[in-house]
Amino acid sequence: MAQDARIRRALISVTDKTGVVDFARELVEAHGVEIVSTGGTARVLIEAGIPVVPIEEFTGFPEMMDGRVKTLHPKVHGGLLARRDLPAHMEQVREHEIGLIDLVAVNLYEFERTVADPTTSFADAIEHIDIGGPSMLRSAAKNADAVTVVVDPADYTRVLAEMAKYAGATQLATRRQLQAKVYARTAAYDAAIASYLAEQLEQADASAATTASCCTGIGTEHAACSVDSASASAAVAAPAADSSLDAAAWAAAPAAELTLSLTMQQELRYGENPHQTAAFYRLPGASAHSLASAHQIQGKELSYNNLLDTDAAWALVREFNEPACVVLKHQNPCGSAVAPDITTAYDRAFACDPKSAFGGIIACNREVPLELVEHFADVNKQFVEVLIAPSYTPEALERLKRRQNLRVLATGGVDTPTEMEFRSVDGGMLVQTVDRVDEDVANFSVPTKRQPTDSELADLLFAWRVCKGVKSNAILIAKDQAGVGMGPGQPNRVDSALLACTRAEDTCERMGVEASGFVCASDAFFPFRDNVDVLAEHDVTAIIQPGGSKRDDECIAACDEHGIAMVFTGVRHFRH
Structure with a gap:
């Protein structure tokens, strides 16, 4: 097994073209690497004056079916998978005139970003499922003994630096690290596709079924679902939500294998305590108005504990159709109330326990007006870590600027939480559907x-x-x-x-x-x-x-x- 693997030919086919021109230029000019490329990437490189061998010239076979088939060819995968240390493999390379490929730089069609747009059609989503890209990445990664594979543009500099140090070669340790990164990316990519397809099936089933409940979204006013002191038939609403998994199917038959696709939202300063490392990741099926989808308008970076408490507070106010406010501290609602308007709901929630409210989280399920901000900031002089709500009036936002450290989050709306929840234990993961049940008072x-x-x-x-x-x-x-x-x-x-x-x-x-x-x-x-x-x-x-x-x-x-x-x-x- 060779420690060094000299790069003589590279196949470059990228959706994210960040840094690709500079990367390809240095491969050619500093190391004499031949570049094979496809479609839009080839055009970008040629326009930059970089010599390129088009993929159809390399394979001797044209791109076809609107680009669905272009790299799925034995000359591509043979060039990637051939073991350089096996004479039989090398004999077949010569027999079939297969050119060895020593480096692959591929990133995938942006499926996750495509389906995040609510206007994306199912047909368009399907066309954004990359087939050739993952196939090349997996082939190259499997043969990391000889092939360098780059799935992240951030690794271009690292590869070039190593080539400069080792006469155009990369080291096995580096290739092994890049190999692992590839399989993590393809696993996440496939999980995102599986989640999207499961969600589409769930939505199709829901639209085909007769809707038995009038309440289809928290925050939507429905007379039959509101708490009515004059009626014993009020429903405790628990409507369905978008999900990263088909929760109903999973609940009926928990899968033997479960793959989660997590995308980092941000690195955190630390975890629950300063000596713990932490980061915040997003699930692909996170609902549109979830904590992971919220926009931070102002304030310091969110901490690990901020996120835990904000999640608990936001989940709780989403339980109510009427204006509701929760003041939460250390995962428990020390103040909670509903009222005809959101400012009154805040006043009543704060009054429950002003002492515990100090340093807490405020969550509201209605737009926050200036009056509410004045009440917590000026009247109560409450120190608040995070304020989360669907939106804020311009006057409220202007007043909030006077508390620059206050973390202000806007969710853009109110919906129900993602239907699955996960909790790690030592060496494993607990998975369950969320605690949400349609509860009819009549029952x-x-x-x-x-x-x-x-x-x-x-x-x-x-x-x-x-x-x-x-x-x-x-x-x-x-x-x-x-x-x-x-x-x-x-x-x-x-x-x-x-x-x-x-x-x-x-x-x-x-x-x-x-x-x-x-x-x-x-x-x-x-x-x-x-x-x-x-x-x-x-x-x-x-x-x-x-x-x-x-x-x-x-x-x-x-x-x-x-x-x-x-x-x-x-x-x-x-x-x-």
Whole structure:
């Protein structure tokens, strides 16, 4: 196995032509390399005065079928795959007059960028699936013992520097690194194509099916899907979203193999702690208004922890059709509220826990006006790490400039999250569909003697949505459409309940309102009646929870003793 591999002939065929003219010129002028090229790349090089052998002259076969077939030829792949150390291979090279190719510089049709444009037709997307490019890259990479392969223009300088140092040759260690880079790129490329095709199938199935739900997008107002205190038939909306995978198909039969295509959005200063390296990557099927699609208008670079918290806050406000605001700190919503307008929603969310709101994230599901900015910046003097919303008024943006370090993100709209989520564990990956369920209040049950009142039901539905965003064991105490007390992440549910109630009472005392008339949401069932007893001691009048405990009867009896109404949803919402 030769350490050095002299480059005498190069095949160059690139979509991204950054630096290609300078690269080809130095190959020719400094090292006497013969350049074989195709189509548009050949034209660019010829116009720059660089001598080129057109691909059809090299293969003796014309490009055909609108360019679909031009490099898929034995003289190309034989020139790449022939092992220089095997006499039989070299004999066949001579017999068939195959010219050896020592370097391939190829980057692929821009499929990902093409399908990111919502106006792209399916037919146009298919035409942007590169066939010859990946084939050449894979052939060249397989034979990295002898062939240098470049898939990234950023590597041109590196290859030229090595050729200058080693008399027109590259080193095996370099070729091995470039080899690995090729297969990472082709894997990501194929994954992007597979994701797009799965999404198209899912959309076709959805359009062919009869739509049973009226609510097709969070943020869209539908009377039948709004929380209506006068109606017990309101739906907790959970509409479908675009997905990087066919989530329904995967849920029915999880794939034996799963390839993720991740594109770096940005390198981060560090991870959760300064000694950890971190970066932010985008999935190809990220929804149009996801965190990965958001535009940063101003502020410092986003940190790893900023992104985690912003993601949690943005996911939570997307649960609501009505104007909603969440103030989130360390993955938990310390403030949450809905209101007729977004500024009032912010005011009520901030009032839930002003102390914890310091250094938190603000997420809004409506355009942010100047008034809201003035309230958090001037009235409350709240220090905020990130503000995320669909959009901002010009006046709001002008006022935000006075806080240059504040990270301001605009999503351009509100939609539902990508349908699949991933979490790494040591040596592996956990994959699941996101926690989103169409929950119709008409299918909830009330096992207690007392039914919830209309106002209690409205608060229960609000609390049930917010509780999904609280770390389990999660208890959320709500009053008048605001989350006034939160008990997150305690090892037992009684402690979570006690913590949430204590915080709710503190909130009411601070706001000068009566500490009663609370409702409670629990992300999972109560294992014992002691949870109910604690809640009753703190003036909770209604509870919403999944049900399903072996001791449900004891909890129901406890509610009846205390005059509490309890709703069973039949669905658990753990968030670890």
